[in-house]
Every structure is written in structure tokens, then in C-alpha cells.
Amino acid sequence: MTKATRQFGKLFLVPAPLDFGCDEDIDLQQVMPMGTLSAAASITHWICENAKTTRAYLKRIDACTPLKASIQSQIITELPRQVHKKGDHLGGFDAKPMLTSVLEGEDMGLVSEAGMPAVADPGSSVVRAAHELGIQVVPLVGPVSLLLALACSGLNGQNFAFVGYLPQEPQDRARRIKELEQHALKSGQTQLFIETPYRNAALWSSLVQSLQPGSRLAFSCGLTLTSAVNQSCTAQQWRDLPSGKMPEGLNNQTPAVFAIGA
Amino acid sequence: MTKATRQFGKLFLVPAPLDFGCDEDIDLQQVMPMGTLSAAASITHWICENAKTTRAYLKRIDACTPLKASIQSQIITELPRQVHKKGDHLGGFDAKPMLTSVLEGEDMGLVSEAGMPAVADPGSSVVRAAHELGIQVVPLVGPVSLLLALACSGLNGQNFAFVGYLPQEPQDRARRIKELEQHALKSGQTQLFIETPYRNAALWSSLVQSLQPGSRLAFSCGLTLTSAVNQSCTAQQWRDLPSGKMPEGLNNQTPAVFAIGA
Numbered sequence: 001m002t003k004a005t006r007q008f009g010k011l012f013l014v015p016a017p018l019d020f021g022c023d024e025d026i027d028l029q030q031v032m033p034m035g036t037l038s039a040a041a042s043i044t045h046w047i048c049e050n051a052k053t054t055r056a057y058l059k060r061i062d063a064c065t066p067l068k069a070s071i072q073s074q075i076i077t078e079l080p081r082q083v084h085k086k087g088d089h090l091g092g093f094d095a096k097p098m099l100t101s102v103l104e105g106e107d108m109g110l111v112s113e114a115g116m117p118a119v120a121d122p123g124s125s126v127v128r129a130a131h132e133l134g135i136q137v138v139p140l141v142g143p144v145s146l147l148l149a150l151a152c153s154g155l156n157g158q159n160f161a162f163v164g165y166l167p168q169e170p171q172d173r174a175r176r177i178k179e180l181e182q183h184a185l186k187s188g189q190t191q192l193f194i195e196t197p198y199r200n201a202a203l204w205s206s207l208v209q210s211l212q213p214g215s216r217l218a219f220s221c222g223l224t225l226t227s228a229v230n231q232s233c234t235a236q237q238w239r240d241l242p243s244g245k246m247p248e249g250l251n252n253q254t255p256a257v258f259a260i261g262a
Numbered sequence: 263m264t265k266a267t268r269q270f271g272k273l274f275l276v277p278a279p280l281d282f283g284c285d286e287d288i289d290l291q292q293v294m295p296m297g298t299l300s301a302a303a304s305i306t307h308w309i310c311e312n313a314k315t316t317r318a319y320l321k322r323i324d325a326c327t328p329l330k331a332s333i334q335s336q337i338i339t340e341l342p343r344q345v346h347k348k349g350d351h352l353g354g355f356d357a358k359p360m361l362t363s364v365l366e367g368e369d370m371g372l373v374s375e376a377g378m379p380a381v382a383d384p385g386s387s388v389v390r391a392a393h394e395l396g397i398q399v400v401p402l403v404g405p406v407s408l409l410l411a412l413a414c415s416g417l418n419g420q421n422f423a424f425v426g427y428l429p430q431e432p433q434d435r436a437r438r439i440k441e442l443e444q445h446a447l448k449s450g451q452t453q454l455f456i457e458t459p460y461r462n463a464a465l466w467s468s469l470v471q472s473l474q475p476g477s478r479l480a481f482s483c484g485l486t487l488t489s490a491v492n493q494s495c496t497a498q499q500w501r502d503l504p505s506g507k508m509p510e511g512l513n514n515q516t517p518a519v520f521a522i523g524a
Binding site for chain 2: 013027029030031032033034035087089116117118119120121123124125127128129130131132137138139141142143144146147148149150151152153154155156157158159160161162163164188189218220223224228230231232233262
């Protein structure tokens with residue numbers, strides 16, 4: 001907890017739009033405040049998951065508000081693969097060396113592939129390192145799929161948890177769903193989770209089969225896209241859909257967020 | 263789960279800036295996407311916690327992008343007091359009658375005093391009612407203090423919970439802090455909570471005294487304000503501050519979010 005000196009740069013947490021890997025390109029200004037875009041346009045040093053997609057994002061920012069430095073001249077450093085795979089919240093990775101430029105006075109941006117860095121995505125090791133070095137951390141406003149999904153779920157937003165991914169193995173997944181449902185019903189805490197899009201159908205079918213009739217199940221698919229769909233009702237109402245039918249708008253290509261609650 | 267017909271309006275979830283009750287007025291365009299501001303400017307029917315502050319917010323929106331209808335002519339309905347006091351996630355309040363205009367084809371906006379409606383604030387009863395009536399719910403992007411606080415905490419953002427307010431009574435509060443800490447250490451789930459600003463100092467002192475030396479404690483105060491401060495370190499490091507000293511930037515006037523984790 002060294003006190004930040006005026007000579008240090010800042011670490012900006014730069015949100016990204018939610019159209020990564022989707023067919024549709026969102027108009028950046030529809031989902032990103034000008035404050036965020038101009039802060040991002042003035043940054044020349046980046047930490048990211050993937051340099052190529054970060055360059056593509058910078059190109060889109062440049063079309064809204066000119067970048068301070070050309071994309072070619074930006075210094076873009078990728079988080080190591082171990083961080084992508086295992087996450088970086090367990091303390092095994094020391095990100096301090098990645099922040100040398102900030103100690104030398106440069107502002108740096110931490111960006112993820114979609115949404116807010118360090119939320120449902122790697123990056124917390126970099127933020128922790130910044131705090132340890134006494135670097136000021138500035139989170140910028142942008143889309144966060146989890147919170148948009150929670151707001152439109154109609155479920156309890158005054159007590160909620162995000163638990164990441166559920167197990168892939170069917171029996172383990174069903175067991176975990178029942179566990180989360182029990183916790184939601186007992187404590188009133190809404191339980192949010194995500195899945196790799198190509199497993200959305202498998203997860204959905206397991207949810208509809210495993211939940212008690214009166215429990216509420218909501219999904220949001222393609223948040224902020226023009227094709228965005230969200231729905232919320234009881235497991236019994238979902239079961240009443242024609243057998244095996246996925247709800248309209250939920251598919252195996254588009255990122256979705258799921259929520260269960262009382 | 264009636265299917266929405268083309269004649270229905272939509273329910274927009276309209277975020278508000280985080281400067282409510284603060285000395286500083288944030289420039290709306292710094293924290294709100296143009297997409298959100300123009301959607302809000304075209305809405306003429308509102309559900310809110312407080313009609314007066316909603317009108318003040320509409321005036322600020324009008325300065326960025328002209329409102330479709332004058333503020334005087336907007337139909338603004340307040341959520342009943344019982345919903346403010348007890349929350350509305352328990353199902354005791356039927357918000358369907360509030361959505362009559364939407365069934366008649368008008369778009370409506372649900373707005374809270376700060377941040378995202380129905381997240382750490384009332385509104386979920388209205389969203390639930392919309393789903394029951396087959397009304398399309400459209401969450402708009404804007405600032406959400408909880409997620410900004412989580413991102414800049416450096417704590418685990420891949421598994422986290424927001425648990426609302428802690429008890430006010432000192433012994434109950436200390437017990438609850440230890441309970442949340444145990445859960446965070448055991449499960450790796452970051453625990454976020456808030457407090458009424460004038461109790462920030464009391465909560466802080468209880469946190470610093472109750473937590474184990476190695477547990478991490480973070481706070482964010484005045485998120486998105488120019489005076490915003492966030493810090494994150496271990497309870498022991500906080501204890502090493504001169505006795506009784508609050509960390510710089512944390513005070514009893516400005517809304518804060520707290521987080522504990524491993």
C-alpha cells in the first residue's frame with residue numbers, strides 16, 4: 001500500500017462491447033459512454049487477453065474518437081496463457097512486472113474480450129498488482145452482461161451471486177443445479193451463471209428438467225445486440241413448452257446468462 | 263408467458279448516474295452511452311422511486327438530447343412506499359397494474375435513484391410483472407456501482423456475491439462480517455456489500471477489527487465522481503494505518519461499496 005506518487009500513470013479498466021464472436025457489430029456509441037471512449041483513445045499501453053482483438057477494438061474506438069497514437073505504435077501485452085486457463089484470482093500469478101510502464105508514468109488500459117475486465121474474466125491479478133504498487137485504478141463505465149441479465153431477470157437484485165460455469169458432466173451438472181436452487185430458495189439469493197454458447201442447449205435442458213416446478217428460471221441471450229432476448233418464468237411454465245423446444249432467442253451461438261431464484 | 267404482440271410497448275430499464283446526493287454533478291455523457299440517453303429521451307411514461315428526482319434526471323437528459331415530450335407532460339408513477347421499505351423481490355407486491363400503458367402500446371422506463379434499476383434497488387417486481395404480461399424488457403447500459411467496485415477490488419470476479427446491507431447492531435455486524443469472511447475464504451467467492459453513507463466509518467472500523475490478518479478488504483467510494491477513490495489490501499495492512507484512521511477518500515457522506523475476499 002505505497003501511496004501513489006504523481007509520477008505514476010493510472011491503470012484504467014476499459015470495458016469492451018458484448019458482440020465478441022457474434023454476427024452483429026454493435027455501434028460503439030450505443031453502448032459505451034463518450035467518457036470511456038475518450039479515455040480509451042488516449043491510452044497507448046494495454047494489457048489484454050488477445051492482442052489481435054484488442055487492435056480490432058482500438059480500430060473501432062478510433063472511428064468514434066481519434067486515438068492518441070496509431071494502432072501500430074501501441075504497446076499491447078497479453079496475459080499469459082496460464083491466466084486464461086486457470087483464472088488469476090488464486091494468487092499464483094504475479095502481474096507486477098506487467099505494470100512497469102505505469103510506474104514510469106504511462107497510463108495503461110486493462111481490457112477483456114467482452115464486458116468489464118476482471119469480472120467473469122481474467123484481470124484481477126493485474127488490479128491486485130496495481131494496488132500493491134500504489135497505482136491508482138480507474139474503472140470505466142460500459143456494458144456488463146451479468147448485471148444487465150440480473151436487472152431484466154425479475155429476480156432478487158438485492159442479494160445475488162455469480163458462480164461462473166456449471167460442471168459439464170450431466171449428473172454433476174444436475175447436482176450443481178439442485179444445489180444452487182436450494183441455496184436460492186433458502187437464502188433468497190439469486191444465482192447467476194454462464195455457459196460456453198455451444199453448450200447452451202444442454203444446460204437449458206438440464207435446468208428445465210432439474211428445477212422444482214415453482215422455481216424461477218431466467219435467461220438473457222445476445223445482450224445489447226438487436227437480436228437480444230430475455231425471458232423469465234417458472235420451471236413449470238418452461239416445461240409446458242412443446243417438448244424439447246428451446247425458448248425463442250436462446251441458441252447455441254450467442255452468449256447467454258442464466259439465473260435461478262425464488 | 264404470453265407472447266409479446268406488436269401492439270405492446272416495451273419496458274426499458276434505464277440506469278441513472280451515481281452522483282445522487284453527492285456534491286458533484288457528473289457530466290452525463292461521461293458515464294452514459296448515447297444509446298441509453300436517446301432511448302430515455304424518447305420515453306414519456308416512467309416508473310420510479312421518486313418523481314421529483316426523476317424529473318431532475320430528465321432535465322439533465324434533455325440537455326444532452328432533447329426529450330420527445332416536455333417534462334411537465336410526462337407520466338411519472340412512483341413505486342409504493344412498501345416497496346421502498348421492504349424491497350419487492352419477495353412477491354408481495356403485484357406491479358402489473360403499473361404497466362397498463364405498456365399494454366396499450368406506450369414504452370415505459372423503469373428508473374432508480376442511482377445505477378441500474380432492480381439491482382441493489384427496488385424494481386424487480388415491475389420486471390417480473392412485465393415478463394408475466396409478455397412485455398419485452400430492454401436493459402440499457404449505464405453505470406453499476408457494484409460491478410465497477412468489483413472490477414477495481416482486485417478480488418475474485420469469477421465468483422462473487424452481493425449481500426446488501428450488514429446488520430447495524432455492533433455485535434451482529436461483527437458476527438456477520440466473520441460469517442461472510444468464512445464463506446469467502448472457503449468458497450473463494452468475493453463478498454460485496456454496501457452501507458448507508460453516514461455509517462461508513464462504523465462499518466469500516468468493525469471490518470478492520472473483525473477480519474483475519476490475511477483476508478483482503480477493498481472499498482470504492484464515489485465511483486465515477488472526480489473524487490473517486492478505491493483501495494484494496496489485507497486487513498493487517500489496514501490495521502497498520504495510524505489508529506482509528508479511515509483510509510483517504512472513504513468518508514461518511516459518499517456512497518461506498520465494500521468487498522472482502524481471499
